[in-house]
Amino acid sequence: MGSGKALGLARPVAALVACLVCPVLLLSQVPRVDALTAPAAPGSDPSGTAAAADDSCDLPRPDPLPTPGDPAARDFWQAFRLPLPPTPLWDPPGVKHVGLQAGHWLTEQVPPELGRLQQGSSGGGKQEWEVNLDLATRAAVMLTARGIDVDVLPATVPQNYHAHLFLAIHADGDSSGNLHGFKVARPAFSSVPDADDHLVDTLNRDYALATGLPRDDEHISRRMLYYYAFNSRRYCHAVAPGVPQAVIETGFLTSAIDRQLLIGDPDSAARGIASAVVDFLASEPS
């Protein structure tokens, strides 16, 4: 996921223009964004900025936010780590609909509630978002050919996003340059833990088969387990409970070995993702 930060205003029109490079992004899914409350990462208050109302989102968030350095801040953010109530699986009949998020794409356009997202890693002359978008787009083309509807989503997820499956696609970074491999995680507070576990298992199997990369489970981070787009209690722009959801770190951009896949052979990485989506959807009752 990398390091750094960005703060910016949402511009759906700009997203629409950028989408010209992305044949499967459904423009109607790009949210109209208004002022929301301050951003947050699990375990900390990354901004401490004042909240503002958003008429289109009535999420009962426990505002006000704690101020930076407030000893109560830890408990405040801890509340968002409790398991969500069990929720019926979102699995309407008809054409399957999938959201593939290109991590860090259009990070500069996130709404104020997400206002300090990281910008991601880099390597091989590429920024992470470029690699993530390339993989998401390639996987989307493969899935569309199988009759599956796909949204390729930027860093900002539509409010209360619903799909048969949501997958956030990232590439990792490591300052030593020694780490390599991939890893998959689902929300630690999942509302559909059995489905999410099945999704993780399917991704672990199919991505390893398609890429030959080893798993790097020992470095699954808190940022993966409490990924912002999973946090439907805190953010309006999050995936809805009941939607199977996961995040994949597809490899390390800082690893020469992994770059041979991520940049040198992105179709294999995309095929691993697409295969897992197809296999997961085929195994879900409908």
Ligand SMILES: [Zn+2]
């Ligand atoms: Zn990332």
